[in-house]
Amino acid sequence: MPPHLSVSSSRLHPSVRVTPAQKRYIIIAAVFLVLIMLWATAPRPRQAAGPWKGHALQDVSQPLQEDGGGEAGWLHERMKMQLELETLRNQVKSLSLSSSAAPPIVVVEQSPPSTTAPAAQPLRQPSAALMTTSSEPWLVIGVPTIPRPGESPHAEWPLLRRTLWSYLRQFAAMDSDAGFHVIVMNLRGAGTHVVFDAVKREFLTLRADPFYRVAAKAFEFVDASHTYPDDVNAEGVVGPDGTHEPPTAKVRRQSLDVVSLLDEVVRRPSKYFLFTEDDFELCPNGVLALQYAVSKARRYSLVPSVGSSSSASERPFSALRCGIGLNGIVMHNSAGPPYSDVAAFRSYLRRHYARRPPDHLVVEFYAQESDEARHYFAEDHQEGRRRRVAAFRHNIFRHLGGRHSTLRDEAAWSTPACFTELIAPQVFEVEAWNPRDCPHDDMWPCDSQEARAEQTAPGGGVVVRWNVSSASQVSKHWVEAGEG
Numbered sequence: 001m002p003p004h005l006s007v008s009s010s011r012l013h014p015s016v017r018v019t020p021a022q023k024r025y026i027i028i029a030a031v032f033l034v035l036i037m038l039w040a041t042a043p044r045p046r047q048a049a050g051p052w053k054g055h056a057l058q059d060v061s062q063p064l065q066e067d068g069g070g071e072a073g074w075l076h077e078r079m080k081m082q083l084e085l086e087t088l089r090n091q092v093k094s095l096s097l098s099s100s101a102a103p104p105i106v107v108v109e110q111s112p113p114s115t116t117a118p119a120a121q122p123l124r125q126p127s128a129a130l131m132t133t134s135s136e137p138w139l140v141i142g143v144p145t146i147p148r149p150g151e152s153p154h155a156e157w158p159l160l161r162r163t164l165w166s167y168l169r170q171f172a173a174m175d176s177d178a179g180f181h182v183i184v185m186n187l188r189g190a191g192t193h194v195v196f197d198a199v200k201r202e203f204l205t206l207r208a209d210p211f212y213r214v215a216a217k218a219f220e221f222v223d224a225s226h227t228y229p230d231d232v233n234a235e236g237v238v239g240p241d242g243t244h245e246p247p248t249a250k251v252r253r254q255s256l257d258v259v260s261l262l263d264e265v266v267r268r269p270s271k272y273f274l275f276t277e278d279d280f281e282l283c284p285n286g287v288l289a290l291q292y293a294v295s296k297a298r299r300y301s302l303v304p305s306v307g308s309s310s311s312a313s314e315r316p317f318s319a320l321r322c323g324i325g326l327n328g329i330v331m332h333n334s335a336g337p338p339y340s341d342v343a344a345f346r347s348y349l350r351r352h353y354a355r356r357p358p359d360h361l362v363v364e365f366y367a368q369e370s371d372e373a374r375h376y377f378a379e380d381h382q383e384g385r386r387r388r389v390a391a392f393r394h395n396i397f398r399h400l401g402g403r404h405s406t407l408r409d410e411a412a413w414s415t416p417a418c419f420t421e422l423i424a425p426q427v428f429e430v431e432a433w434n435p436r437d438c439p440h441d442d443m444w445p446c447d448s449q450e451a452r453a454e455q456t457a458p459g460g461g462v463v464v465r466w467n468v469s470s471a472s473q474v475s476k477h478w479v480e481a482g483e484g
Contacts, residue, residue, distance in 0.1 A: 138179030139290075140270040140333060141167070144261050145196055145278035146187050153198035159279045159400050160184075161199045164219065166281035168206075171215035174287070179271075182219045183264055184278075187257045190223040226260040228253055234354070247357045255353035255361070258326070262346035269335035273342045275362070277327045279401030283418035285466055286396045292464065293322055294330060296443050297390035302450045317390040318377060319366035321431040323397040324416065326359040331366065341366070344376055367430045391433040393442035394419040394466060395426075419466045 145160050152158070164184065171180060186196045199221075206216035233249040247255070265273055272294060283289070297320045316339060320330035332339035348365050349358060356364065367389055368374045377387050399415040416426055424432040438446040441455070442463045 136335070137181040137268075137270045139181070139272045139274055139330075140265055140268055141180065141182045141274045141276055142261050142265055143182060143184045143276050143278055144187050144257060145184060145193065147193040147195065151195055153194045158195045158199075160195050161202070162400060163276075163278050163281045164199060164203070166283075166286070168203075168212065168215050168219070170282065170285075170287040171218060172212050174215075178287075180218050181268065181270065183222060183261070183268070184219060185222045185224055185261050185264060187224050187260065189225060196221070222264055224257070224260050226256065226263075228256055231354075232256065244356050244360075246355065247353075251357050252353050255349055255358040258358050259346055259350050259353070262342060262349070265333065266340075266343045266346060270333045273331050273333035275326050275329040275331075276323075276397070277325070280323065280327045280397040280399055283396045283398055289392075289394065289396045289419075289466060290322065290330075293320060293390075293392040293396075293443070297392070299454070300390065300443055300446065300448045300451045301388075302448065315387050318368070318387040319362075319431070320390045320392060321422065321427060322392040323395055324399075324422070324426055326362060328395070328397050329362060329366075348372065348376075363428050363431055367428070369430075388445060389431050391422065391427075391431055391444040393421055393433045393438075393444070393463075395422050 143160075143163065148159065164182070167180075167182060171178070184196070184200075186193045191197075203216050203219050203221070206212040209216070232252050235246065274290070297317050298314070301315050301317050316332055318331075318341065322328040322330065331341045331345065333342040334340050345362060345365050349361055352361055355361070364370055365373045368377050368386065395416045395418065398418050416422065421435070422433050423435065426432070433442075433444045438444045440463065441451065443451070445451075446455075
């Protein structure tokens with residue numbers, strides 16, 4: 001036996017002989033066979049198509065980590081893909097069923113389905129505006145403003161900014177917007193009031209602030225675009241009785257500025273409207289005091305219904321006074337009669353602006369001192385029970401502009417501090433709280449049936465004494481009537 005066959009001689013048939021050339025062919029064939037088997041058993045990467053590409057099925061494109069190859073490997077890969085597709089179909093089906101059953105509490109931006117559970121969305125308390133049945137705000141506040149010579153927008157607290165922040169802080173401290181809307185009007189038009197523009201930018205930025213965002217959305221900034229008539233500089237018209245000094249041309253222009261503001265206000269109907277000026281900041285607790293005063297004035301306006309001793313009807317106040325000048329006056333601002341008082345006064349002011357200053361005409365109107373005003377308010381009462389002025393005992397505004405008012409041409413003889421008593425002659429006697437008539441009440445007049453019932457009821461006869469000291473700016477002191 002040849003030496004080169006001695007190793008395998010025990011395994012081969014004696015008649016079989018392998019030549020060197022045949023051995024080379026066998027080795028080459030074996031290598032090709034191994035390569036074919038490796039290619040056949042290698043996993044192929046697959047990617048999902050359509051909207052799912054690169055999202056929920058992206059892990060399927062990775063090589064299989066399990067042992068096993070050939071047909072078993074392909075079956076394992078196919079089963080894995082089918083399971084994941086079935087899971088996604090079930091998730092999409094459950095999402096569609098839940099969306100058709102009830103609307104979502106919080107609307108979120110839709111995204112492709114995910115195999116992971118979505119994060120829980122926090123519940124939000126609805127605002128007061130959503131909890132009311134009316135889309136109208138409870139109170140619209142008008143803030144007319146003019147540029148002041150020498151006032152820089154780079155100053156830390158220009159008058160307009162300080163005034164608006166006095167509202168913003170108190171709005172933000174409440175649970176919701178509580179139905180307030182503030183219209184800040186630049187009476188000189190766009191591009192003329194740098195402080196107005198700076199404060200507007202600031203308040204727009206605050207809409208993204210976590211604490212102030214709800215309160216800041218209550219503020220609307222408007223540039224006036226009105227023009228003055230040719231006769232605005234003409235000589236003033238003296239009243240029929242000859243006792244009223246005609247206003248100057250400057251004051252007549254101011255009256256028409258107020259008309260422009262009221263044009264914006266009546267386009268946004270509300271339960272009430274509050275006259276303010278840009279240099280009167282709201283006193284601490286001013287929002288609470290305002291809500292309290294309006295509520296009490298409304299209660300005191302209830303009168304017994306005709307022919308009934310048990311029911312009552314409301315004869316709403318013609319105005320509520322809680323400040324001085326053309327500031328701190330609350331009027332009804334409904335969209336239509338009988339309580340569209342702001343729209344009626346706007347027309348009244350436009351007709352009579354050349355006769356008296358605006359803060360005189362507004363009192364003449366709601367105190368019904370002219371035939372025209374009496375005719376307007378007479379349409380809303382029966383049997384001589386006319387709507388009356390209500391006077392809150394306390395001033396709830398602090399004047400920042402010295403002794404000159406934004407809408408007055410002359411200096412005021414005094415400017416009452418926060419929560420001092422609003423008596424004549426700081427305001428006209430017809431709109432002033434009267435300590436002789438109502439010494440134990442904080443609302444005048446106090447002679448209505450509801451007022452008397454409140455004073456004599458068990459636990460009644462209490463008056464709020466507003467404390468504005470730095471130590472207790474959020475508290476009220478209740479004292480029995482007649483004390484202090």
